[in-house]
Each structure stands twice: as structure tokens, then as C-alpha cells.
Amino acid sequence: MPEWLIGFARTRITPPLGCEMAGFDARKGVADAVHDDLYAHALVFDDDGAQTVLMSLDVIAVSAEFSLAVRRDIEEATGIPASNIFLAATHTHCGPVTVDLFYQGQQLDVAYLQSLRRVVVTVAITASNNKRPRTLKTGMVPVAGIAVNRRTPDGLPVDPFAGVFFIEELDGQAAAVAVIYACHTTVLGPDTLSFTQDFPFYTLAKLKSVLGQSVEALYFNGAQGDLSIGHKSNLSAVGVIDPFRTFATAQRLGERLADAVLAGLKNLALEAPGVKVLSHKVALPLKRYEPLVAMTQAREEAGRRIDPQRMDAEMLAIRQDSLFARIEEYYAKLYEQSDAPEPKTLSIECAAILLGETAIITLPGEVFARVALGIRAASPFAKTIFLGLTNNYIGYLPDHEATRDSGYEVVASRVSAIAGDILQQETLQLLNALQKASAR
Template structure:
């Protein structure tokens, strides 16, 4: 039987105070405090012939050109092939406003982005140095009252946290790779302090409870957030919700079962699929949408709608205003830079468990579809290697709302991206392994 070596590393990537914060268009001014440190958290898995590396970063997103630079450094230093290196942002909205493309740049951000490469490479170096013989286990647990559909609270979302845990042969826990799909937006635009928010704090809490490192990746979170589960938007509420999620990680680790490594323990594949940029409305149409959204919000207040309905209406206003701004200041390039119309996809495989990575915000339904196609032993990772915004299903686009108004990728291409993820998983050697119980729970 193949014996893997697995190691974990972590480096601080908290920027200096004063840098602009990313995630909220309505926020102005730089960071003035630190609620909790930002980190690059790495896991390296080596089967003696090749290795894979996954790094989760407390950032709102990463861009492809930066990922290429990091991969090149890791390949040169440690011989890990670029297609076996995965960079994933947690999508915190309380981190620096990195990779802002055509928006007026703060040179301090460019300096930070460059310096961060050194910390990411160092986190991988630490993971390699600390690697020990290990057995992998896959587990999952339901986490209630953290995530909800942010467009309509009654709509279904995936409440499962999934883990790939690493154990020494004697059973001692070495560390955990965790995955959960939810916008980490407990903190609001009024916050001006650095924080990993939900996932960053949950990683810290789970690591403390388990006495082992935890690397947290975000999932299919495009339409999922804490909008209807948070009681307030404070640091204390971040801690409360993160504790629920951290406890879920512990439960998943406790129930995890050993991964079947098979004949080829590790696999990797990358691919690209063509996408189309969604046509922006004319300035007149965009202005009309803003006015309609504002009228809808005013009507919601006049009717005495509950806080949830008012928040959805307010989000439509935010999306309409953002679309008007984008169209007025140079189109999609102002947010995403000039780039070829392709989505870069990746899959990594550890035995009968696969990780599929998309460069943007998949909806929860996409995660469900991918598990229908590939089985339950899949970690669907969003915000990975690049950022192309929302991948909104056509039916959801028709319904409108914030995500539909600000999505760069044409909704007709959402299915292309999902199908492409299945293809790269199969190219990485994915084997569909699903228990009868899991099939019943997932409607397979």
C-alpha cells in the first residue's frame, strides 16, 4: 500500500494598516485595525513520485497572472508541477483590495502582492519540511444556522462541511483540509479592520480545538452567505458563527473514513473552457435599472417588509449601481483587467477523493450538480487560481438581482464551466465512489 507524506504550513500575510479593503464597493478608506491576522495556509501531499500543494489565502480573490508567478516559484524551488499547485482565496471581504486591475491603483498594493508571493512559497516550504507519513480520511458533517441562500432564504443550499484529514499511522491527527461554501461576509462595509472573517476565524478555531493545522477553502458560494443567519455584523458574531463551523469540522474529522488510494494515489489535470463576457446594458438602461431598484427598495420600506426582504432589495440596488459604474468607467476590464475569454479549471485527486477548482463564484446548485456527476467524495473549491466573478445559472439570471447585474461571464456559459470541471476531474483519474446512504441524501 502506498504511504503518503503530508505536511502543513502557515505564514502571516496581514498587510500594513492603511491599505484599501476589498469586497465592498460602498466602502471607502483604508484599514485602520486588525481584528485577526490574515494567513496563507498550505498543505502538501507527496506519494514519493509526485506531490500536490494547496494554499488557501485570506484574500477576496486571486488573479491568474499572480497564480502563474507563484506556481513558477514553487516549481523551481520544489519540483511540484504547476498543474499540481492550487491557489484558493477564502473570499474574505475584510482583506486588502488586491488585484484591482483598471481601478486606480495604490502602489502599496503592488508591493504587498509581490511580497505575498514570498510568504506563499514559504508556507509550501514549511509544509514540505514538516511532512510525515500519513493516512488520508474523508468526512463530512452538516452545519446548521451558518449558511443560507442569500437571494431567497427558503431556497436550498449545501450545509455540509467536507474534510480531507491527515493522520499518522498511529491515528494522531496531522491536519485538515476543509471545504465549505459560504460568503464570508459577517462583517459589513462599515468594517475597516483586517479579518479572515468566517472561514479564516473558523480555521483558527478548529486548529485550536483539534490541536492540528486546518486549511479552509471556500466552495460553491455564489448565492450563499450569512445574510439571513447572522444576528449582527460584529467581531463577536464572526466568532460565534465560526465556532459553529469549526465544530462541524471536528465532527467531520471524527466521522471520517479512510481514503482508498488505489493504484495511482495522486492525480492532477488542468484545462480551459471558452466563455463569453456578458454584454453590459447601455448607460440609459443601467440608469433605469438603478431607479427601478431604488423604487423597489423604497416600496419595501413603505410596505413594512421584513429585514430579509429589505436586504434583498438593497442588494439589487448595489448591483444596479455597480453595473452602472462598470459601464461608465471602461467595462469589465476596469474590474477584471484585459484577459482572454477563457476559464481556467483544475482538478487534484487523492485516491478516491477529488478537488475541483473554479476561478470564480459557482452557485450552490452547481456544487450539487458536480456531486451528482462525480459522487460525494468531491471538494468543490471556488475562487481558485483566478477570478472571473459570478457563474450564474441561466434560470437565476432571469430572476435578476445583484449577482445577475454584476456577473461578467454570460450565464449561458455556467453549464460549460460545470461540464469542464467534470472533464478535468476525469482527466485527473477521478473514480466515482458514493455510498448508498450518500446517494439517498443527495438524490442520486
């Protein structure tokens, strides 16, 4: 059996009750309960000294500054290069505020972030220290009936696969399973004031109930920018909560994902040890905005039209206009404050990871499904998986077709329509370079 050195660990990161919760502009109130705990997980893969760390955090997102600090701390403690360390948010909207966004009144909890930094570093060190010979199986299992494209009449496209990493002890006992699936973790809406992982909680609980409670189970999100479980983001953003957004729905969908993973375990391929990581910086063109004074005036005018007592169709449209004006003012301010020369760009880190024959592309925000599916279709690797919301949060990255239709995600994107094309080109170059490096 091909032996890797693999380590894993997890630790609880649930904040105290009473803190603000991230993810919904329309949410009123602070966290008042814990439905299920939030965790930080770490997976360390080692092939004769070539190592990478994949970390899953049950938070809405991580900033580039936070990620860089954590990665440097882990490098100092373990010797694993910071460039080979990846922090991926599951994107739960029922967790703490960990990044600055346009939401009204939300403040970063500096003390919590400092504590989170220490905890995340510690769990990575623990995983590294726990490395031992194990085997790795990987695959892409078909999944249906969960994610829906929330911007299209037919609910398509979606990513029809979940990536799976299945780690076993040398005696064949299950040790850990990681699921990578593209979907907003937003079954629960802005009326939920309980901390929760959302539907992945039920996915991981079902996997552990079948594989064994001692088995480590963790979830990563994928290219989920326009994928959710059926509600429309334009309405959800202004407080319209569909009646199906309940814990019962989260359980049904989460267990459905677990069932798809369990059914696919028999088809996973045993991977020979091999770790390679390539990365480089990519410049994405930013949108241009009207002068900030004009944007502020538009936001104020839109806000004055809101009647807080009404939620009819006309008032919902007015509320959307007000939210969109506030988002654009927020980004116009960031644009104006930037001292970069014109045309201004957003620098992101793109990385390609090879584990055996499975390629992983990391994405620093919420990339639309068409962009990711285009990368996979042209990838030189039969198994190409995406880790979304990794090492940074740049917001949404729509494709050209979505940009023509506008809507919440397009308004909330900082980058222009061509950014998706650039990301595809750059990641394919990385994948091709990775293939050449692996053939040597």
C-alpha cells in the first residue's frame, strides 16, 4: 500500500454568546444560542518532506492579513512553507464576524480574532505532530438534489460533484474523511441567532455515525458564488426568509450529501504519495465607480424611500435599491482610498496543489460555477477540485453571462466582468505547469 505521512486535528472555535453574527445584512440581534459548535480542522500531507496544510474553518471568510499571519506562524513552528498552507472558510452565515464587509453596524471582534489566530496555529501544529503513515484515496462523487444555481430559472449550472479525501490507517480502518462541495452554507437565514455550521454539520455527523465516531470528518466549500439551496439572494438580502430555511431542511440536505459520499467511497482511487504546490499573484481589474460624493448621495436618496412598515413587492424593490447603493458606496470608498495607479487592480494569490493525481485549485472568494467548470473542462487532470474562500476574501467573482443580468452578487462584486476570464487563464497555466512538474 502506498504510504503517506498524514496528520489531522480539530479544535473548537465557537465564540461566546452575545457576539455579532456574520453573513446577513438583514439580521437583527446577536448570537443567543449554540445549535452546534464551530471548529477549525487541519489536514497535513507529507511526501518525504514536501508538505501542505489544508485547513477548514467554520467562519464566513478569512482576510488576507489574518491568513498571512497564521501561515507565517505555522511556518515558524513547523517548517512547512507559508506558501503551502491554506486556510479555507466553510462560509457559514451563522458564525462570528471575521472580515470587514458592507453590512450595517458590524464590527470585527479583535479579541476573538487574536484568539482565533492562536487556536488555528495550534491545531495546525497538532496535526503536524500527529503525522503517521496512512493511505489516501480520492475521487469526485456525483451529487444531486442539493445545490441550486440561485440566479437561473432552471437552477443550472451547478458543480455536480463533491470531492472526497478518504484517509485510512495501514490496517484499513477509516481515519478521516474530507468533503469538498460547492454550495452556500445558508440553509438557515437571517432569523437564525444560533451558532451553527449549517447543513455541513449534518453531513459530518452522518459520516461519523456510519464510519465511526473516532473518524475525523471535515468540510470544505467550493466554487459556490451563485449556488445555494433554492432561495433567491436578492430577496434574502433584504430580509425575505423562505419557509423552507429550517434546521429540518439543513438536516435533510446535509444527510443527502453524506449519503452521496458514502455511496462513492467504493469508487475512490488509491493515491501514490506526492505533494506539489505552485502559486503566483494575479491582478484582477477592479470596477470603476462614480465619485464618492455621488455614490453617497445615491445611497442617502435610496434610504429615504424606505418605509420600515412595508414589505410589499414595491418596497422590496426599494429596499434592494438601497442595499445596492450602500454596497456600491462602500466599494467606491475603497476604490478612492486606494493609492494604486489607474487602471486599479486587485492582487490575489492563485495556487494549484497536487496530491497524488488529484489537483486542487484555491480560490480567494466566491467564484461562480461557470468559471470553475470552465477551468475543470480544460484541466490536464481528470480530478480537479476547488477550495473556495481560501487565504483571502475578495467577494464575488461572476462570469460574463451573470454580469449581463446584474443582481445582488454582481453588484457585490468588486471586480469587472473580465476577471473570470483572467482567473481561468491563470489557473490553467498553473495546472499545466503542475502537470509538467509532476512528470519529471
